[in-house]
């Protein structure tokens with residue numbers, strides 16, 4: 001592709017040399033390791049390293065144009081200076097891959113919790129209705145029915161545009177993280193539908209205040225196509241605020257929630273049958289196929305999005321009982337003569353509260369909660385997570401989650417301090433995650449629930465005593481070896 005075509009929409013701060021206009025570009029990359037002959041290298045100042053330091057590496061590998069934010073006058077190839085390299089990468093990627101988000105129906109989902117769950121529920125409804133549907137998110141990316149490894153919830157702009165161009169699917173669902181938005185990973189992507197699930201304290205190590213976290217999430221709605229629709233859960237206070245702001249900006253807004261003024265009103269929910277009655281013009285009864293009131297909200301967001309994407313409501317409602325669940329999202333495993341075990345990805349206080357309350361709503365006899373805290377992640381939420389656990393469980397066991405380079409010693413010290421301050425003397429520490437899970441299960445009898453949160457579908461980062469790779473493998477191994485022995489010691 002000609003360089004001049006690629007630069008369409010990009011503001012350059014210096015003069016482009018005449019001869020550069022005729023250059024033919026074979027590809028682009030922001031990682032010098034991915035550069036080949038006749039590529040553009042986009043230098044990005046990152047959180048760990050600075051792409052400007054890799055310009056020589058990119059030139060050695062064949063870069064024929066360099067784009068960056070710093071001033072350079074003596075490079076052997078054309079250098080284009082821009083204000084924001086991350087944004088430039090998105091614009092170049094959009095042009096290089098021929099604007100792929102314009103060629104299919106695009107759905108973006110943001111919010112602190114529920115993005116993955118809502119994505120999979122929505123994909124299920126859309127596929128049941130006959131559409132093929134790509135998903136980009138935390139667990140994996142699914143393109144043309146094939147699963148690919150995902151490294152971020154929201155891929156970077158270059159990967160996203162490339163995968164959208166590869167996708168022959170009718171519809172693409174993108175899980176949109178606040179990091180993704182603030183790092184311009186969505187630049188050049190436009191959406192037909194933008195969903196907001198909820199906002200709760202999280203990632204304050206990165207955004208510092210809830211207002212800034214909200215602003216980052218809200219920027220998704222700047223990516224709506226002209227006739228696009230926002231779908232917002234107004235039962236969350238931040239959702240209600242967002243709906244008001246977007247209406248003032250004359251965007252199309254479709255709201256869901258319990259009060260009368262919503263476009264889709266939640267009338268009632270019957271726990272026994274998992275049935276929700278919702279009212280748009282007429283009342284419809286839909287089944288929420290995953291346990292928990294929080295999952296009722298995810299089901300409703302997915303249902304509303306499916307309707308706006310063109311699915312008939314009878315078809316959407318008929319699809320839901322066939323949904324098979326999602327790895328690590330309130331995934332239940334029954335231990336013969338033992339407890340019901342739940343594996344869940346909860347890593348905020350709000351999500352933990354939902355999980356523990358759901359177990360109570362299902363008349364759990366006793367609830368034992370096993371969890372830990374991720375190293376090098378938002379520490380401001382930890383106290384509240386433990387407080388909620390200590391109040392809502394019969395007993396908690398604090399254990400290790402991913403250390404993320406924090407030393408074992410430091411993390412155990414942190415667990416002890418948190419326990420002292422917030423633990424209400426209602427639990428203990430078993431550092432080895434597999435042994436913590438084993439203890440929890442052995443202490444419980446039939447009718448009790450063990451809730452294991454934090455890791456969900458993910459594989460363990462550390463190796464543990466049982467040499468298993470995930471919470472699910474640990475629980476299944478305990479189940480297969482237990483034969484009912486030794487279960488049910490009093491707490």
Ligand SMILES: CC(=O)N[C@H]1[C@@H](OP(=O)(O)OP(=O)(O)OC[C@H]2O[C@@H](n3ccc(=O)[nH]c3=O)[C@H](O)[C@@H]2O)O[C@H](CO)[C@@H](O)[C@@H]1O[C@H](C)C(=O)N[C@@H](C)C(=O)N[C@H](CCC(=O)O)C(=O)O
Pocket residue numbers: 030031032033043044045046047048049050051054151152153154155156157177178179180183185
């Ligand atoms: C802190 C953070 O968010 N980092 C993200 C960011 O990396 P970065 O731009 O800071 O990269 P960097 O490593 O400093 O490198 C800077 C530049 O030098 C280049 N480089 C580097 C080395 C080299 O040899 N040559 C070279 O050219 C790199 O390619 C890059 O362009 O941009 C990358 C590309 O988009 C992301 O993959 C990366 O996510 C890291 C892996 C991460 O863990 N991020 C988390 C915090 C995150 O984004 N999470 C959200 C979900 C949050 C939620 O749970 O809701 C997500 O969307 O995944």
Ligand SMILES: Nc1ncnc2c1ncn2[C@@H]1O[C@H](COP(=O)(O)OP(=O)(O)OP(=O)(O)O)[C@@H](O)[C@H]1O
Pocket residue numbers: 111112113114115116117118138153175177197198294295297298328329330344345346347350351352354355456
């Ligand atoms: N609507 C919701 N409201 C509150 N909590 C929820 C909701 N949906 C899911 N959760 C909780 O959050 C956890 C993560 O859910 P999910 O993976 O769907 O969210 P996510 O937004 O994709 O999270 P992440 O950004 O961490 O990938 C679940 O395991 C559950 O405990």
